[in-house]
Amino acid sequence: MIQASEEVGMADPTALQTAVAAAQVVQQVGMPEAQLALAQATIHIATAPKSGSVTAALFAAIGDVKAGRAGPVPSHLRDGHYQGAQKLGNAIGYRYPHDHPDGVLAQQYPPDELAGVDYYEPTGRGVERELSSRVPKLRRIVRGAR
Numbered sequence: 001m002i003q004a005s006e007e008v009g010m011a012d013p014t015a016l017q018t019a020v021a022a023a024q025v026v027q028q029v030g031m032p033e034a035q036l037a038l039a040q041a042t043i044h045i046a047t048a049p050k051s052g053s054v055t056a057a058l059f060a061a062i063g064d065v066k067a068g069r070a071g072p073v074p075s076h077l078r079d080g081h082y083q084g085a086q087k088l089g090n091a092i093g094y095r096y097p098h099d100h101p102d103g104v105l106a107q108q109y110p111p112d113e114l115a116g117v118d119y120y121e122p123t124g125r126g127v128e129r130e131l132s133s134r135v136p137k138l139r140r141i142v143r144g145a146r
Helices: 002-011 014-028 034-047 053-066 128-142
Strands: none
Touching: 002 014, 002 034, 002 053, 002 128, 014 034
């Protein structure tokens, strides 16, 4: 499962599903029958395209948190379902992305000091090939730059 997450990552996200399924087969069926599921997972992970982009994104984000670059959640994203929330400015101006035809809209999600920071940079391998064109489009929409 670690290899599927760390070495394959988003280049083939189904590798993690295969690894988890194999672990479940070991747990629920046992050996020697589980050898087939383990072999299938091994071959899937070994032959899948590789990407460390998730690992790099995670470590960059953790680095920012450790450096104190994590401000408060923007007020429009804060919970507004309790008495007095609006007096605090919570949930005012929030726009529900699912109400938009594309399911994505211009709205700030990170704290002010991290607005515009990109952690995840997809490679051109496997599934990330498609993501490498979709992610910049999504960022432009969210940032209001269409």
